[in-house]
Amino acid sequence: MSGGYNEIHPEPTTFWSKYIFSFDHKVIAKQFLWYGIFFLGVGGLMALLIRWTLANPGVPVPLIGNILFSGSGGVVPPDTYAMLFTMHGTIMIFYAITPILIGAFGNYCIPLMIGARDMAFPLLNMLSFWFAFLSGAVLLLSLFIPQGAAAGGWTSYPTLSTLIGSPGAGQTLWCVAIFIFGISSTMGAVNYVTTVITLRAPGMGYFDMPLTVWGLWLTAILNAIFVPVLGAGVILLILDRVFGTTFFLAGASATSGSGDPVLFQHVFWIFGHPEVYILILPAWGIVSDLLSFFSRKPAFGAKATALSMTSISILSTLVYGHHMFTTQMSPLLTQSFMTLTMTISIPSAIFFANWLGTIWKGSIRFDSPMLFSLGVVFVFGLGGLTGLHLGTTTTDLFLHDTYFVVGHFHYTMAASVLLGGFAGIYFWFPKMFGRMMHEGLAKVHFWGTMIPLNGIFFGMLLVGYGGMHRRIYNPFIYESLQRLIPVNNLITTSAILMGFFQLVFVYNLIKSLLSGEKATNNPWEVGTLEWTIPSPPPHHNYDIIPVVKCGPHELGNPNLKTGRDFQYQTEELVQA
Template identity: 80%
Template structure:
């Protein structure tokens, strides 16, 4: 039921049209993947610097410290510390996780899994990557200008982010970079949504789409609706800084007139809360699929999973106030937001139980993508449950702005998205690059990462519960935090373990792509979704013939199956019993 005939692309001949300004969704996906992995490294090193300062204040950062901070002999100075946590948050959320999950896998998977030859607007797709590239360049340059990069936290609340709080150009460039990135993501979102609506292969209803596509599509909807809200906030911030408007200045900070700093928080979180679901929904979708694929069982309640993800998408737009309980909001409002936030646990519990139902009595196999998916189940469960304490007004008033919050949101939107992203990389590697990643290195990578991240984020929740504020530079100078020094050191060592674990991944990834000779089969995992019906790596035109879909994506162990396979391709008809 595709809306129009899709032509077979010609293979691009020149280097420029093939690798740089490519219209091919697969190449754009890979561009986003490299871009995301690069920034994951940058953000990760920043995280290590932050942790180093918290455990060993006054000591030089090893190896590269002397090079980066020559004036202090390698010790991270306080103002740089503020820049580091700001840029760590910004880079990880907008330049690492978003490109990997949404940019790379959104681009790569949506056309392949719905049986299309490309996105519906290939030019828009290419522009989306290059605008993201320009945006990253602006952000990167801002690190090297006088007075340094933005330092107001990734949320950039006024008055920290106005000219009074951060006089340098760094904050303006930060806002500009994010505005551009918003344009890029909106373009991507328009493309994804339209592609899903019009280019599904004949016979493929919405519930025949793999859950990965559901997750990515819902994310795109949130992106299209809520990124412009952030855009508006950033525009106002830029106007405040450049043209001297007074939207976010009040009291002594304003030379004239009265703005309202809280307005920015409203605008930011109207966007910001959907944003955390923008990050997590693709990972949920991918994990829902992978759990079924490696349990060799149909996804339990796939329709319910899809619908509960949809209802979370809707609910996520109504709960942003729980980020602002301490802004003297009226009790009626805080209680409303609390109730709405709690409501999200219902659909979350539904698909979480569906995950467990998928695993139940499956013949579970444990290749690397599956262990990463199980990791997501664990960390998301933990992260979700700790969210309840932050959603409840009474406990939140105490926990607000402590490391408990940091631990919670890293569990939900950093750890589970990171693990989900790795699961996706290990799983779709053969289709993307035509080669399999090494399983042993993959398992070592998983276990070190998993132990490391639990040490980090569990430790963070404990110090947060102990009252440590999330943005202090040196916890050792406060008497009430002295007892937390050992655990802070433990968290830092865990972070170092987690950081070093990534070396296994980088080695594995680079070796496999550039040096490994052995080719992967067309369908190494034995999975029936459409992308596995074509050769590995996927050819330029994706599908020689547009496939006709006859069944759902998770047909495993159907008693009606013939032959020695335990799965059915989506293009095959299940014989009537």
């Protein structure tokens, strides 16, 4: 099963082996990309339905309302509303962000950027995609069964997720889908970790790897360790729902000996907090690289950035309790978790300062990947800072379960990861497909995303601070919240606008794919290994395995006499 290091696999010839059950990491990456973009659309549509309901409670959804909710005259019914926010969260986290950032970029970038011909285990790689596909199919299926999909929130806390809270098969299918997805993620993680350790090109030390690879590698390590924790949780939940065990049932519903609903919260967040970093680390890596590439400067403190990402990965495993301050935890524990959470600020501040140090006095090229990267710097800054309020016990007790939380985690997990993902797509599209994306449309897409995005998520911070709770079908039956209707309208208008501008992206994507300008080998003039080979790369990537002689960010070296302002990683570092 293991791929030999130097052997060139024969190129597949049939349609099935070339495009469907392909072992080639580049094809699998594209499969993950389309998969992720499809689910991004589905999850985005759900977000719009949620927003419509919050801004206009009781008003039929325009255009699609009568088709989707014919029973209620086009209005989103309350139980469907619960399914919508549950599935929106699940789909966006597991089926949109994970496939695009980890599945697509992980598969595409890791072997190309470290100078390998493929992943260490190509067959496992293919299985990873098809398990993800199966999982997505199960999840989509659950939307169409009687009593509908899971409706207990993406966190699926018991008792909402036990048979008492959600009697239908939807929640069970949700658990099954998540479990299968966990298997797929673990397979991917096995591959990524092994590939990075064993298949780096000769001469490439760990600190010669681009930071993108660092981010993806750390993500894979966290994935391998913490996804099984959620796996155990959902297995027990399935057993509770199907076989009548009582792990998460307490009180009268448990006949003899009591289960513990809060245990699921512990299990969920032991997984869930590392998961936050699983999602954001690849985006951090991509942005750390792109900021350097488009500032035409070496990445400021690249080693420190890599090490801070590493220490954040380690710290991320020790802070999960801050999600549970309101579960009657011992104050001693809340204080410990609070202190550990605050400690994450230190490495975060280090690499954030490094980002700013990288662009400081650079000759910045404002191409679309750079715009999106700068967007990440801005929104991640906001997301990180609002995290301080939620990590502190005293303020969290007030803000817990409000839209402030929703705003915060959307800034970190949704906005920054989405913008980071777009940056990556615009940046590697020429390498992936051999064509350039339309730069003008990309800029329209950036501003059309960036401005409404802040309208949405900053608005959420405001209404949350104003006291609006999450997951309420119609918050405005509470008189005290009626003053928040105008802000909610602003959020919804921004969401619709942002949704519209994503159509520009889809148009650009399809148009560029079909008739975009042909890309040269190295359109962005950067020196990492993947830009030394043709766009798109041949089946076996490298005719000769490259030998690495310098780091990935050698830009703007004053000693360069080649007429270029950068040098390839295969070239000896030019010195005075």
